[in-house]
Structure formats: C-alpha cells, structure tokens
Amino acid sequence: MEHAVLTDVDHYLTQRRVAGLRGLSEFLAIPSVSALPNHHEDVLRAARYLEAAFSAIGLERVELRETGGAPAVYGEWLHVEGAPTALVYGHYDVQPVDPEGLWTTPPFAPEVRRGRLYARGAADDKGQVWMHLQATEALIRATGGLPVNLKFLIEGEEEIGSLHLGSYVADHQMELSSDVVVISDSSMYAPGQPTIVTGLRGLLGLELIVRGPRRDLHSGEYGGAVQNPLHALAELVAGLHDGEGRVRVAGFYDDVRPLSSSERATLAKLPHDGDQYLAELGIPAVFGEPGYSTVERSAVRPTLEVNGLWGGFQGDGAKTVIPAEAHAKITCRLVPDQDPRRVYGAVRRHLQEHCPPGVRLEIVSSHEGFPASVVSLDSPYLQAAARALHGVFGKDPVYSRMGGSIGVVPAFQQILQVPVVLMGFGLAEDCIHAPNESFDLSNYDRGMRAIAAYWLELGALRAG
C-alpha cells in the first residue's frame, strides 16, 4: 500500500542520509548523562538541540516543557482531521559511560566503523529518536504533509527512572491525549527480525550502607576482633539469592502472576541460540532460576540484581584496612502484579532481619519504582505496526516481552488509556548501557522507512 509515497520517502532519506547522520552525530556528541549532576548543563544542551531539530523538520508548538527535573521536548503536527493521533515518546538522556577506559573511541566522539555508529546513546535512545525525526521530515518534505497527527514528547530522565514524567503526563492529560503511544527504545530479537515488544518489566532501586567502626581501622590491630563491614555486606548480598539463583527474600514471588502455558509456548517459539548467547557474552554457562528458560528468566521473571558494590581500598598495591563502611546499589525488575512498594518492603525487611552482628545497616530507597506493563496483541494500532514492519523487513515481527523497563509506560497506559506500541530497532550487540555502545546503520536505515510506513498505515486506519 501507498507504494508511491514510500518510494518518494525512500528517495528523500537516501539523498539526506549524510546530512541526517551529521545531525545525529552532533546530538550524540552532547554528553547528556542524566545520572551525573555535573552533566546537568549538557542535559539542557541536548534538550535545546532537539528543540531546534523539531522546529527544523516542521513540527509546531515546539518547546521545552518544565517537568520538575530535566525538561521534556514537545512538538506536534496536527493537521489531518479524523486521522488517528500518535504520541511519540523517547529520551535524549544517556547512561553514564564508565568504565571509560574500555571504550575504543571516546563515548561522545561519534564514529562510524564497519556499518555501525559508535557513541553513548547511539541506540539508547538518541539514535532511535532521531529516526523518528528523519522519517517524519521525509514524509512532510516528500509529500507535503503527514498522513497522521503526531505529538512528540522526548524526555531527559529516562535513564534515571523517569522521575518526573509520570506526574507531567497526569497534569497534561488533555494535551497529550492520543490514540496510540509509539516508542522506539527497544531491540529486535535478532538481526533482520522485526520485533514488537509486548511487555516490560517494572523497576525499583535501593541502596544499602553497612556501617562499622567510626573510622577505617588497621586490619592488623583490629582484624579478628571487629566485624568487617565488607564481610557483613558480602553476607547480606550473598543471602539475597540461593545457590541456584532464586531470590531468597520472603514474599518476593508472592504476587507474581503465573505464566500461562500459551505465554510460555509463545516465548519458547522465539528464536534463541544458546551457544551463540554464551559465545557473544563470553560466559561459561547461563545461570538463573531453576525451571525457567533463559528467555523467561531475562524477560518475564522478577529479578534482584546488585549493580554496584564497594568499600575499602581499591588502588594498586595494598592498604590493610577494615573500612568504616561498605555500599551496595540494588535494583529489582518486576513482572505483572508485583507492587513496587510491597517488594521494596519485603527486601528491606529481609536485609534488616539478616544484618550480621557488630554493624549498623542503612537502607535508602533510591527509586520508588513502577510496575511492569503488558500490551495487548489485539490492538489495530499494533497490527498496523506489524504490517509496516513486514513491508520493510520482508518478515512478520515476533512479539516479545522485554526484560528492561521504560518508566513512563505504566503512566501512559493508566492515564492516557491507550495502547503502547514498542517498535524498536536496536540489537543485543549494540552494547547499550556498556562501553562501546553502537547502532547498526542498516537498522537505522530500515527503521526510518518502517516508521514512515507505520504513519501511512495509521493514516489508512481512518478509512477503516
């Protein structure tokens, strides 16, 4: 369908490819790390860069919106009466880059190598936001307008859990009202395999501080007579899982909605090559909750993971201390029917009950969290996305639940009451959140065409 228009779009995108990539590279060069306070100005700079790009492609009412934290960038194009309205969500903030020494080229000096664009944010999520801008511009320039109504809301705090966007959405319900939310901030199941994500895990975060002596002690003079906060922390962390990988926190699994046999059958059909998985990750074996497959463990089962652990001397050589304190950062991924507050309470209780003698425990909620979300396969908006993806990739999409989390999705579902279509173009090998993040430019090219095709499919829904 709409074959002629897609040819024009294709032509426009091909002509503008170099300029488009140059614009994306400038966007990627801004180190908008939301987690680090000293990058506050960079986050604002990225927002302003995006604001200018919105205006340049022909969006209207473009502006930075106050959220209480980093601003969201808003723009719209609402000229097709009777056509559906899609709200495009994404984020312009990025993850921290450490350990920076492991990057082959600097994380904020974008570079193309072997068909991949390397930079922090290349895949997550600046590159995918940029594809939406390019596809939208191509339709406007090549055809004089869009076949649908679009609203863009691109935020700057996704990587720190969308701290303010939920209440922003609640406060701007009318303005953001739409028929579907479209998000490209996820991955394809395998190269060449278009993928629609139909579920996301929820998230909560906490930090743990074990305090021992009021000052670092000489481990020769005090070793053996005083509880070492590092030993106590290790004992606490080790006690959070059993030896097979089950979370040992009492009540942790209580509210987990059991997987139906049809859900398990769907997941079992996803292409998963165990050997390739091990080889790509460089691990000797997979490891996780008994009774579940790797796909299930990483997408539909709840987890508790330590993301950082530290205390004492980390330098070269030796310093024989018993440190005054030890730290851990922990996040839990949640699945449907788990309530973040209840899970936080259970973890907190477990840690307090298991605190070893001789130290004091401080537990801080670092992220109050949000629940998991699932998307119905029945929505015509989702089926339209499947047709658009098929048209460009020559293959039906797979429907996959994703282990990651997008903080504002539950708010979109609960407040706007519309389906959320997660069509992303990343790949596992993009190394998001890790050193040497990159984005496969063939996915960038096909993804832009798929997005344009999707707007055309949505436009056609008007008639239906």
Next chain:
Amino acid sequence: MEHAVLTDVDHYLTQRRVAGLRGLSEFLAIPSVSALPNHHEDVLRAARYLEAAFSAIGLERVELRETGGAPAVYGEWLHVEGAPTALVYGHYDVQPVDPEGLWTTPPFAPEVRRGRLYARGAADDKGQVWMHLQATEALIRATGGLPVNLKFLIEGEEEIGSLHLGSYVADHQMELSSDVVVISDSSMYAPGQPTIVTGLRGLLGLELIVRGPRRDLHSGEYGGAVQNPLHALAELVAGLHDGEGRVRVAGFYDDVRPLSSSERATLAKLPHDGDQYLAELGIPAVFGEPGYSTVERSAVRPTLEVNGLWGGFQGDGAKTVIPAEAHAKITCRLVPDQDPRRVYGAVRRHLQEHCPPGVRLEIVSSHEGFPASVVSLDSPYLQAAARALHGVFGKDPVYSRMGGSIGVVPAFQQILQVPVVLMGFGLAEDCIHAPNESFDLSNYDRGMRAIAAYWLELGALRAG
C-alpha cells in the same frame, strides 16, 4: 642511673623542641606513599631528607642503599669499643591517605592541635623514627658522644610489606651485625602505659577477580539469566567466614600453635576496657572467633580480612548494569607456626572449590608474605629497655603481642640471630592507616627521653 647525663639530654631536647618539630613537619610534608606508583619521586625525596638529617645529627657513613626497590637510608656511629651495638630499624614510607575527604586538615600539611601532631606518618612511622634521631643527637651534643654503638637502617617499603629488605639484610649480614635490633613502630597499650611488644603477626595478601560476561550488561535485558559477578563475589567472600567469625577455609587453623595457659593469663592481665573499646570505635558490639577474648582475637589468633571490595557502578544515581568483573583484596594475619605459603594455598583452594557457576575466577598472590614472630622475655637487652621505660614513665612496661606485622622482623631474627626489642610510643587513638592520623606529643617527648635512657642502659651492659 646516669642521672646527670639524662638531665643534660632533657635540657637539650627541651631547648631544641621547636626546631625538632619543625624538622619532623618537613619530613611529614613529603607524601612518601610507597603503595602508589605516582608517589615514587616523593618516596625518594623522603629518603634524601632523612639522609641529610642523619648527617646533620652526627651519624657517619650516611648513604642511600639500593635494595632493588625504594632505597634504605643507612648511617652509623661506632666509637665505643666493647659496648653493645644496636641496629635501629624504622620506615620513612607511609600508607595511602584515602578517603582523603575525611581528613580535617590535609594529610601532608602537618598541624599541631590540642597536643597532637596531625599528618599521615606522624605516628607510623616518621614520627617515631624522628624521635630516635633527636634522642641520638641530644646524647651526642650534650655529652660529646654515645654510650653505645648504633647503626640506623630506615627503609621505604614497610607499608608494602618490606618487599626487598629481607634479601638486603641477608646480603649485608656482616655490616648489619649487632647485638640487638631496636624498633619503634608500635603502640603503647594505653596512655601512660609503656609497652614492649613481644610478638607480631605475619602477613600474606591476595587479590580475587571474578569475571563474568565480556562486557557490562544491561541488568534489565540480562538480569536473572546470567550470573552476576557481584553476586558471585559476595557468595565467595561470605563463605570465607562462618556466621560467628571463624575462618571457614579448610586447613586454615591446622598449624596454629595453641596458646599456653600462661600466655592466656598474661594477655588476660593486660588492661582492656570493653566499653571504652566500643565507644572509641563507635561499634554496637565486638565480633570474632568464639572462645577468645578481644585481646586474643586481635593479637594472637590468625585472621582473614577483606581490605577492599568493588565492582559495578559506584556513582551518584543509578546505572543498571551487571558488571563484567568484580574484585576483592584480601590479607591474612598469621600467628606462630603458620607458613604463609601453606595458608595461601589453602585460601586459594577454598576459593576455587567454592566458585559459583557461570563465572571464572582469577586469584593473584599480591604479597607472598612472611611468618609471625615472637620475642623472648629473657633477653638482657629487653630487660634494659624495661628499665629505661620505667625510668621515664614511672611504671613497669607491659609485655604485649601485637596484631600488626613488621615484615622484616622475621629476617632480623633468622639472619642476624639477635633479639628484637619493639618499644613503640603510638596509641590506639593515633588512627594509623586511617584518616586524621596523629601523634601524641607527650609520648613524643617522653619517648625521646626513654630512647636516650635505653642507650645509656645498653652502654652500662658493657660492664656487666
């Protein structure tokens, strides 16, 4: 005895006190941190500063001696035929200063507050080395010479385990030959309580690296399906002790010489105030191997302590990663009859046998170690020290085994075959190896007089 001479010495030290402290402050201002390669030049500077001080007080054949690592500073005064010869050992290198933010004043900007001199190295060991120089100078200047023969050997690698000094002593056995080795690098049992240390624990060090995936992974996408190196490290570290503080490594206690009932009785008589211990350290309770007192746990029982533990994200905010690797630094303190190599082998075997699935383990020997040492109470050189301490402090010394380690002491005992007298003037509240290290200046003043008195006592042994 020798009352007139001590009065002259006292007078000289009083007159020179300000100048002496100024010299010590200059010495302390040199950041001679042997553990950190970027302080290599500072270590050399401290050696040269000491070399100049040796010459200034009247020592002879003063020079820096190559050891294969940081140089040792040598000097001698050998003019009393027939009198005993004492070898004074100490060190001019210091511990790292981190966490530097916890220092009230910078660690290398010495400052006197409320009768204490604050600086890294003030007590351990630059301050105590300086006392020996001042006491020796006072005797030379006030009386025209020394009553004993002295050799000084002050090294620059004590804080990294005296890596090269053992073989230096073996290679220079004749030159270093003496009747007694005297070391002031230990603490007094309590303020006002002179103390002779009669045993030191041995030491060995190792590092542990747990390697998981080849790169940091997104904990949403991989969490639950892949062993987290931080979890594996916590499990390994937690498994090194049982819940009551015993080391669980098979064979760890095999060779430990049992404490005799008279040794236990001697230790039980040492003044130890449990409430004050808790209050000073700011801990809710002591913790350690059942069946032993705090004094026994911290001085005569072997230990295994983690001195540093790290992996993953440590910054503000959140980064949801499963890190590629996790690290731990471990040291063991050894007691008589434990062999460092056997203990290292046992710990290594334990870690390998208990490595959780899904990760690889690398174990590195970071310090091959040295055994514990004990000193006989029968030596006339030790009894002379007791008389000197009594004369200045008005109190008999206590004899105490110390939990810390001085790497070269076993070499002195085995190679030079002479008694080692450990008369130190630190206090627990000096915070050695920790932020805000300081030295009590009343101990500095009395210690210098005690050292001079000891040289006079040793000189008198000639007649006996």
